[in-house]
Structures are given as structure tokens and as C-alpha cells.
Amino acid sequence: MSGPIVGVYGIVVMFFILFVLRVPAAFTMALVGFVGIAQVISFEAAFSIVGTEMWNIFSSYGLTVIPLFILVGEIVHYAGYNISLYDATYKWFGHFRGGLAMTTIMASAAFSAISGSNTATAATMSAVAIPAMKEYKYHPMLNAGSVAAGATLGVLIPPSIVLVVYGLYTGQSIGKLFFGNIIPSVILTVAILGTVVWICRMHPDWGPAGPRFGWKERMKALPEAIDILVLFGIIMYALFTGVVTATEAAAVSCFLGYAICLARRKLTWKKFIDSMTDTLRISCMVFMIVAGAVIFARFLTLTRLPFATAEWIQALALPKWMVLWVILLCYIIGGCIMDALAFLLVSLPIFYPLVIQLGYDPIWFGQVITIVTTMGSIMPPIGICCYVVSGISGIPLGTVFRGSFYYMPSYIVSIIILMISPYWTVLVLSDLVK
Amino acid sequence: MIAGGVSLLALTLLATMNVALRIFQVPVSGTYEVVSFLGAIVTAGALGYTQKRKDHIVVDILSEKFPAPVKRVLDRVSYALILVFFSIVSWQTFVYGKRLQLTGELSETLKIAYYPFVFLVSLGFAVLALTIFLDLIETVWTREEKK
Numbered sequence: 001m002s003g004p005i006v007g008v009y010g011i012v013v014m015f016f017i018l019f020v021l022r023v024p025a026a027f028t029m030a031l032v033g034f035v036g037i038a039q040v041i042s043f044e045a046a047f048s049i050v051g052t053e054m055w056n057i058f059s060s061y062g063l064t065v066i067p068l069f070i071l072v073g074e075i076v077h078y079a080g081y082n083i084s085l086y087d088a089t090y091k092w093f094g095h096f097r098g099g100l101a102m103t104t105i106m107a108s109a110a111f112s113a114i115s116g117s118n119t120a121t122a123a124t125m126s127a128v129a130i131p132a133m134k135e136y137k138y139h140p141m142l143n144a145g146s147v148a149a150g151a152t153l154g155v156l157i158p159p160s161i162v163l164v165v166y167g168l169y170t171g172q173s174i175g176k177l178f179f180g181n182i183i184p185s186v187i188l189t190v191a192i193l194g195t196v197v198w199i200c201r202m203h204p205d206w207g208p209a210g211p212r213f214g215w216k217e218r219m220k221a222l223p224e225a226i227d228i229l230v231l232f233g234i235i236m237y238a239l240f241t242g243v244v245t246a247t248e249a250a251a252v253s254c255f256l257g258y259a260i261c262l263a264r265r266k267l268t269w270k271k272f273i274d275s276m277t278d279t280l281r282i283s284c285m286v287f288m289i290v291a292g293a294v295i296f297a298r299f300l301t302l303t304r305l306p307f308a309t310a311e312w313i314q315a316l317a318l319p320k321w322m323v324l325w326v327i328l329l330c331y332i333i334g335g336c337i338m339d340a341l342a343f344l345l346v347s348l349p350i351f352y353p354l355v356i357q358l359g360y361d362p363i364w365f366g367q368v369i370t371i372v373t374t375m376g377s378i379m380p381p382i383g384i385c386c387y388v389v390s391g392i393s394g395i396p397l398g399t400v401f402r403g404s405f406y407y408m409p410s411y412i413v414s415i416i417i418l419m420i421s422p423y424w425t426v427l428v429l430s431d432l433v434k
Numbered sequence: 435m436i437a438g439g440v441s442l443l444a445l446t447l448l449a450t451m452n453v454a455l456r457i458f459q460v461p462v463s464g465t466y467e468v469v470s471f472l473g474a475i476v477t478a479g480a481l482g483y484t485q486k487r488k489d490h491i492v493v494d495i496l497s498e499k500f501p502a503p504v505k506r507v508l509d510r511v512s513y514a515l516i517l518v519f520f521s522i523v524s525w526q527t528f529v530y531g532k533r534l535q536l537t538g539e540l541s542e543t544l545k546i547a548y549y550p551f552v553f554l555v556s557l558g559f560a561v562l563a564l565t566i567f568l569d570l571i572e573t574v575w576t577r578e579e580k581k
């Protein structure tokens with residue numbers, strides 16, 4: 001048995017193991033990939049591929065950027081910057097109707113600028129924002145929904161783990177990907193904010209306005225928010241000039257992060273250890289997903305399934321944009337049933353060559369699929385952000401999912417805007433990077 | 435775990451130093467390699483711990499509806515599966531490291547023998563396999579208790 005059909009069987013077996021046996025996604029991909037390679041070539045080949053591939057992934061210089069970016073986020077999280085960010089935005093925008101929900105989203109966006117993962121953002125913001133909104137009698141659906149939707153910005157706004165992995169996988173510059181990401185991030189953030197305004201107009205009692213603060217208090221809340229801005233600015237500037245690699249930029253920001261926290265006396269020994277262990281756990285998880293996906297992708301490539309699929313789609317002779325929507329639909333469905341990063345990595349060998357052949361820009365495509373996959377993280381059944389929000393806040397999962405459902409159109413609108421003008425939304429900034 | 439933490443710190447410092455030195459025009463060769471090797475230790479060191487904390491993402495939309503006895507059997511099957519798999523991974527990474535040691539393979543810029551790092555990654559997977567083995571025993575144990 002050989003050829004593309006083995007690849008199809010492999011995918012079926014993978015879903016079986018994933019759903020029925022409850023083996024983690026990362027392990028399933030590696031396992032099925034391994035057995036698949038053994039089937040297509042031989043067991044000896046599979047053995048040696050697994051051994052060398054694991055080492056190659058673990059010791060990949062490019063991937064060292066992941067633990068470091070996670071560490072920056074954790075430092076900032078444990079130092080309590082999330083609270084000060086929330087406080088600062090609240091003093092500025094809290095007096096609008098639905099102001100706390102807007103505050104949540106803007107604070108999430110600000111926090112995302114230093115953290116690369118949506119679960120970290122979801123966890124942080126759930127702890128800070130949900131009690132605040134409860135106190136002001138916000139409707140639980142608006143409350144939980146805005147936290148979950150805001151958290152998805154964590155993946156999108158640089159530094160973004162998904163973009164890093166995409167960049168390494170496709171050989172695109174991470175600096176370019178991060179810069180190309182700025183405008184799409186703004187578009188999505190504004191779209192989500194717009195949704196809050198719209199919800200509050202439909203249901204005025206869901207989000208009562210908070211008290212208004214004087215300018216003096218507003219100014220006083222700013223300095224700590226500026227720390228974060230400076231840190232973000234340094235990372236982006238370093239990547240922009242190209243004098244440092246992404247890993248080095250991340251390392252410098254970790255170092256500065258610790259330095260700032262020490263200077264502001266925000267860091268205790270316990271927080272330091274916690275930030276470390278959390279980073280190790282999360283990076284280990286991400287690495288295993290990458291490793292599993294790489295082994296699985298090796299297997300798929302051996303079966304020639306990616307090429308067969310690409311040829312098949314081309315033979316359909318659909319218009320370019322329609323093919324793109326079919327691909328995006330696959331990502332939406334994939335994002336619903338599987339971890340976004342894992343699905344992205346498994347599907348890239350199939351879709352990436354196709355998209356490039358169609359003449360789309362790789363940097364632009366990276367932004368589009370990041371938005372699509374992050375949308376999956378608030379969609380049932382396994383929208384990871386909703387699970388985190390529900391787990392921390394105690395609001396029923398169903399309510400969280402229904403609340404976040406309001407935000408779906410903002411993702412679609414953002415993607416459409418990106419499709420209308422790839423140049424003005426992505427390339428205008430990414431082309432500036434050397 | 436501790437090795438991972440220390441490596442992570444070393445990684446941060448080393449890369450920061452490298453940038454600082456580059457600003458003052460003093461190039462240090464080979465940090466690239468050392469950073470990669472340390473990166474390997476960071477992740478490999480955390481393998482067992484992450485498994486113990488059950489941090490890996492599991493899809494249980496379907497399986498949560500199974501009755502408890504079926505679930506327990508399935509859990510045991512899945513633990514056994516990944517136990518075998520990661521034992522193989524650990525063993526094969528070790529074989530790879532051994533090969534590097536025997537052929538005397540050196541890293542590109544620094545010319546150091548890097549097989550010990552490969553062995554450490556292999557050790558990380560061995561710890562992971564051991565953790566899974568303990569989980570497997572635990573699922574069998576809880577059943578005995580219920581009887």
C-alpha cells in the first residue's frame with residue numbers, strides 16, 4: 001500500500017486516536033506520522049527519522065525564540081502588569097457604555113503586545129476583568145465573551161507564537177511577519193471594539209457605564225502602561241533594523257523585562273520561579289506540537305498527498321479567491337476541532353505551496369491564517385480560550401461560547417478587508433523591513 | 435526541570451550578551467550553536483514535568499460522553515501506546531547521539547563534540563516515558579481499588 005491514499009488513512013487514524021483514545025494532539029501526530037513512515041518506507045527509516053528529527057527540532061536555533069517570548073509574557077504577567085494595564089485603560093475609557101468590556105479588549109491588546117499566546121492572555125484577563133465586570137452588573141455573556149474575544153488577540157498581535165512557527169516553517173522573515181501584522185491587528189481590535197459598541201446598543205442593560213475619572217487620575221495610571229509600550233517598542237525596533245535575530249530580540253526583552261520588574265520592585269523570588277516553570281511547561285507543550293506536526297508532515301509528504309491535493313484543487317479551475325475561501329473554510333473547521341497551532345502545522349505542507357502558486361504573498365497569507373486560526377480558539381467545541389475563561393471565572397461554558405459568538409463577524413470582516421487590499425493592510429509595513 | 439530553568443536563564447543572558455557585544459563591535463562566534471543546544475535542554479528538561487501536569491491539549495468532546503469503565507480501558511490503551519512510542523523516541527535519540535559520538539562529529543563553528551546534548555534530550559524522553567509508565571500503573575491501580 002502506498003501513494004496518497006495512505007496519507008488519507010493516516011489522517012483518519014489520527015482523528016480516531018485523537019477523539020477516542022484522548023491522546024494529546026502532539027503525541028498523536030508524532031505517533032501516526034511514525035507508523036505511517038514505517039508503512040511507506042520501512043521501520044528502520046522511521047526509527048532513524050524519529051531520532052534525528054526530534055533532536056533537530058529541539059536544537060533548532062529558530063525555535064529557541066518560543067520559550068523566550070513566552071518568558072517575557074510570563075514575567076510581565078507575574079509582575080502584575082496586567083492589573084495596571086487594566087487599571088489605566090479603565091480610567092480612560094470606563095465611563096462609556098460597555099466601557100469595561102472595551103477596557104478588557106484594549107487591555108488584552110496591550111498585554112498581547114508582550115505575550116504571544118492566547119491562553120496566557122485569557123487566563124490573565126479572566127482573573128482581572130471578569131470580577132470587575134461582575135461588580136458593575138455586566139451581563140455574563142458580554143462579560144465572558146469580551147474576555148475570550150480579547151484573548152484571541154494574544155495570538156495575533158506580535159510577538160505571536162503562531163507567526164513565529166509559520167515563519168520558521170515557510171522560511172519567511174519573522175521581522176517582516178511581525179511588521180505586516182500591525183495593521184491587521186489594529187483592524188481586528190477595532191472590529192472587536194465595534195462589536196462591543198453594537199452589542200451595547202442592542203442590549204443597553206448589558207453594559208452599564210462606569211464612573212468618569214478626572215485627568216489627574218488618568219495621567220497617574222499611565223507610567224506602568226508605558227513600561228510595556230517601551231518593551232514592545234524595543235522588540236519591534238530591533239527586529240525592524242535587522243541587527244538582531246528574533247531569538248536575540250526576545251532574549252533582550254526578557255532581560256529588560258526582569259530589569260524593569262526589579263527596578264519597580266515587582267518581582268519576588270516566588271514569582272520569578274513561577275514565571276520560569278510556567279514558561280518551561282508552555283514551551284514544552286508548543287515544542288511537542290511542532291515536533292509531532294513535523295513528523296506527521298514528513299509522512300504526508302512521503303505519501304505525496306499534499307501534491308495530489310494541490311493538483312486536484314487546481315484541476316477544479318476555480319477562481320483564485322474561491323480557492324482561498326475553501327482553504328480558509330478548512331482552517332475554520334480545523335480550528336474548531338483541533339488545536340490551532342497543530343492544525344496549522346499539519347495543513348501547511350498541503351496548502352502553503354498551493355497558495356503561493358496562486359500568486360498570494362506569503363507574508364500576507366500568514367496574517368490571514370493567523371486570524372482564521374485564532375478565531376477557532378473561541379469556537380465550539382474545543383475553543384481553548386472559552387475553556388480557560390470558563391474555568392477561571394466559573395461562568396458556564398455555554399454562556400461563554402454564546403457570548404463570544406457575537407464577535408465572529410468581526411473576524412470575517414477583518415479577513416475580507418485584508419483580501420480587498422493586501423498591499424495597504426500588510427505589505428506597506430512589512431516591505432519596510434530589511 | 436531545574437536543568438531546563440538554568441538553561442533558560444543561561445540562554446537569555448547569552449543572547450543578550452551577544453547583542454550587547456555586537457553593539458560594541460566585539461563579535462563572539464558560536465553563540466548561535468550554544469543557544470541552540472541550550473534550547474534543546476530547556477524543552478527536553480520539561481518533558482516529564484509537562485506530562486505530569488497533564489498540560490498537553492487533549493480533545494475530549496467525544497470521549498467525555500463514554501461511560502467510566504470504557505474510558506478507563508481506553509486510557510490504559512492510550513498510555514500504553516504513547517509509552518511504547520516515547521520509549522522508541524528516547525532509544526532512537528540515544529542511538530543518534532551514539533552515532534555522533536562514534537563518528538566524532540563536531541559542531542560547525544565551535545568544533546565541540548555535541549553528542550552529550552543529544553544524550554540529554556534522550557534522557558528527557560526517557561523521563562517522559564517513565565512518567566507515562568507511572569500514569570499507566572495508576573490507572574490499573576485505581577481499578578483494583580474499586581473492586
